[in-house]
Amino acid sequence: MEPSRQSSQGMTRLTDNQTPLRRATWAALLYLVVGVAWIAFSDRAVEAWFPDPETLSLIQTWKGFFFVLATGAVLFVVLLRQLVKDRSLLTLQHRQREALRKRERQLQVLMDNLPGMAYRCRFDPQWTMLFVSQGCVRLTGYQPEDLMENRLVSYASLINPEDNEQMVADVQAAVASGESFSLEYGLTRRDGSRIWVWERGRGVEEENGTVILEGIVLDISDRKALESELAELATRDPLTGLYNRRELSRVMEEELERARRYQRPMALLWIDFDHFKDINDTYGHAAGDSVLRSVSRLLERSVRSVDSIGRFGGEEFVIVLPEMDLEEARETAERLRKRVSSSAQPLGDGQSVPLTISVGIAVYPDHGVSVPALCAAADRAMYLAKDRGRNCVALAHLHQQVRKAP
Numbered sequence: 001m002e003p004s005r006q007s008s009q010g011m012t013r014l015t016d017n018q019t020p021l022r023r024a025t026w027a028a029l030l031y032l033v034v035g036v037a038w039i040a041f042s043d044r045a046v047e048a049w050f051p052d053p054e055t056l057s058l059i060q061t062w063k064g065f066f067f068v069l070a071t072g073a074v075l076f077v078v079l080l081r082q083l084v085k086d087r088s089l090l091t092l093q094h095r096q097r098e099a100l101r102k103r104e105r106q107l108q109v110l111m112d113n114l115p116g117m118a119y120r121c122r123f124d125p126q127w128t129m130l131f132v133s134q135g136c137v138r139l140t141g142y143q144p145e146d147l148m149e150n151r152l153v154s155y156a157s158l159i160n161p162e163d164n165e166q167m168v169a170d171v172q173a174a175v176a177s178g179e180s181f182s183l184e185y186g187l188t189r190r191d192g193s194r195i196w197v198w199e200r201g202r203g204v205e206e207e208n209g210t211v212i213l214e215g216i217v218l219d220i221s222d223r224k225a226l227e228s229e230l231a232e233l234a235t236r237d238p239l240t241g242l243y244n245r246r247e248l249s250r251v252m253e254e255e256l257e258r259a260r261r262y263q264r265p266m267a268l269l270w271i272d273f274d275h276f277k278d279i280n281d282t283y284g285h286a287a288g289d290s291v292l293r294s295v296s297r298l299l300e301r302s303v304r305s306v307d308s309i310g311r312f313g314g315e316e317f318v319i320v321l322p323e324m325d326l327e328e329a330r331e332t333a334e335r336l337r338k339r340v341s342s343s344a345q346p347l348g349d350g351q352s353v354p355l356t357i358s359v360g361i362a363v364y365p366d367h368g369v370s371v372p373a374l375c376a377a378a379d380r381a382m383y384l385a386k387d388r389g390r391n392c393v394a395l396a397h398l399h400q401q402v403r404k405a406p
């Protein structure tokens, strides 16, 4: 298939080049034949028709004029046709060039005003840029010439190394299936600041078979910040910054699953402030908030990094202690109780008040094997501590199954 197409293309080119020469040759030959025929036959004809030498000479002269006039008219028509054709071709070319220039200008304006950077790059380890739009300056801090052909830096060196491997895999898959790709990754700008970008592109096959990537890169740092802010809002208690009830419940399920899988213990501490209402009533709600914040920080500082702490509501806090048995949990709870009772809590106006806490303890699997059962057991234990006079630690009762066991 391919060679025959090539040869037919070659023939077309050959025919195109030969046409003007052939046409000119044909025209010259025709002129020659007509001229010779005219000279040969017209002379004989007029000699036969006008035997008188004087008339013959006059006719010969007019015949010469007629020939010049006729050939001049033909030449005029042919030249006029050709010139008109050339002129309309030139006008067409001019119009096409203008349209092309206009489109280039429009494209340039579009490129320069894109919210990000348009690019054309090789699919190689450097992501070698062949073209980048002016938006490159806003996005990366580099001039387009700095990035093109890796003159100053390669685009790959700006990409967060942890993201690069996934990016290559995603682009490879998209190119193989002929689809466009979307990527999100971190980028380091020229001034060292880090931004998040979103890229959408597509692989384009060149005439020589190599794949070139074309697309656009946008700065999505604001969106990312908003997303993490929203995630923070969805998982954190706004007053204390601790996990909220929903997030801590999720953490509890996760930790309980891990405890079950590895057959390890897990403890829950249920903490409630003692006579907190008195603080609110005496010093005001804002002072109560200040105490809530200060005790939260104290509790946070007093547990391990693997432990999770959340505010379950009001002045109730829950701490998840993975891999902690009953005895260790009791020691931790005692330590927390003592810390809170031994330090005065600031009210936010320079004053401070003493505060105590009551703590209930429930341990997996002794006091329950599900999150609701453990929570209920720890909550009941906390009320037991309240009943015992507050500022103390109480253990949950052994759960039904354990109690029934011989």
Ligand SMILES: Nc1nc2c(ncn2[C@@H]2O[C@H](COP(=O)(O)OP(=O)(O)OP(=O)(O)O)[C@@H](O)[C@H]2O)c(=O)[nH]1
Pocket (backbone or CB within 6 Å): 239, 272, 273, 274, 275, 276, 277, 278, 280, 284, 285, 286, 287, 288, 289, 292, 313, 314, 315, 386, 390
């Ligand atoms: N300042 C402040 N107070 C809160 C907040 N949430 C709940 N409270 C208050 O916490 C108090 C809880 O009071 P109670 O349930 O009677 O308990 P208590 O006074 O601590 O008494 P015991 O728990 O029995 O020792 C109420 O006065 C609530 O208004 C909060 O976000 N900020």
